[in-house]
Amino acid sequence: MKRLWTPAWIARHVAMVVLVVGFLGLGWWQVNRAAEGNTLSFGYAIEWPVFAGFVIFVWWREVRHTLRDRPEVPTSPATPPAAGPEPAADVPGVRRPVRVSRGPAHPVDAPEDGDLAAYNHYLTWLNANPGARPGDYPG
Incomplete structure (x- = not known):
């Protein structure tokens, strides 16, 4: 119950009553x-x-939440923690898979677009010359 008599909780109690x-x-x-x-x-x-009624509901829910969260107090400080695998809490949650197209964006048999080829050549040149400015492109 001491957790409900901190300055922050006293302010919450007063705010609820007001x-x-x-x-x-x-x-x-x-x-x-x-x-x-x-x-x-x-x-x-x-x-x-x-x-x-809503204020009372939120206040009561926060009181219950605070009373349920008990800080862990070690029963015997001389007992070392058991050696074993890392706790599962450190493992990140399951993520949604990223869908990536595995096939070519355009058919392989199709003729290459001239503008697309020029743009790809420009991007290749920029990648090969990282300090260059786009105006330095010779093409």
């Missing part, structure tokens, strides 16, 4: 406006308590 009281107060204000004849306020009279 928000719930504020939302319920706004809901009561809308009930009074609806009683005076403002029909639109009936919807808001329902909406504000729902917001207050």
Whole structure:
């Protein structure tokens, strides 16, 4: 329970109380406006308590999450960890395979496009001359 009394958690508790009281107060204000004849306020009279309920839900969920996460306390510090394979947690997750076309992009029997051949020659020259600028291309 000491984990719920840190400065960060005290701020969360205060924020929860302020928000719930504020939302319920706004809901009561809308009930009074609806009683005076403002029909639109009936919807808001329902909406504000729902917001207050949501704040309570999120606060409760965070409290439970914090109480479940217990820091590991070693039972005996003199016991060395067991030698064995690396833990499975270090293994990256399964990734989606990358689909790569294994066949040629154009049919092998087709005549070569002149513009494509010139562009490929230009790219080959740039790759062979890494310090060159594109304006230095002799072609």
